[in-house]
Amino acid sequence: MQLYRIVVGVILSICLSQSALAKWEEERDFTVNGKDELVYYFKTNEQGQKLVLDKYIKRLIFIRPDRLYKRTIRLIKIDDQPIEVMSDPFSRYPEQTAITFENKDEVLKKLFLAKKVEVFVRYNRDEAISTFQIK
Template sequence: MMPLYRLFIVAILWVLTSQIALAKWDEEWDVTTNGKDELVYYYKINDLGQKLVLDKYVKRLIFIQPDRLYKRTIRLIKVDGQSIEVMSDPFSRFPEQTAITFENKDEVLKKLFLSKKIEVFVRYNRDEAVSVFQIK
């Protein structure tokens, strides 16, 4: 009976600490097209008005920049100073949005949830820029 009690306490502590880790990101709620399921997306907005959305359902990041004029490519992000090579794919219906995908999705998502600073290296044709997102 005692080991079951300990397991229960550990499970409660794990849930509480995981909620604290997720609380660093802002939450956005959405409903599926059939209206039956509620989805939670985590996001951060930087000083330039750019938005980084953590899509845990498809296991990707979505970089949103309010300008529709520039086609952007993202090949690298840094999570707390650690470089991660990524692939990017612009959304055809939403030109201001770019999907960022990575090979080892589960490992990278865990790093993103626990990160304090994310740097996104964005290339606009020949020009390069770095977008920084502080997660507190």
């Protein structure tokens, strides 16, 4: 009877822990010299936009393939908690925008555990919200 309770407890905890963890998709890449393998985590939403979690430089990369490359990102929400950020477009890849934040380690931890990330994007005077559901 005691063994039965332990087995049921272990199975229950495994099932609950898997649903509690946020699931980012993985993308593997090799460095230029081909020696080191880098793992990046990303999520794509319904509009084809991509949010890449770069744990090496501790930033997010927002990718939106469109014709309006001049974009600014000043705010993201992680599970409805607002976080002020800074953005910097890539010169070689205009569809990509780097998102950096002050308290990098704390924000990265929140991003790994997040269920929903909202990115507030500004195109000149127009604003848009990109939502990423992470399951």
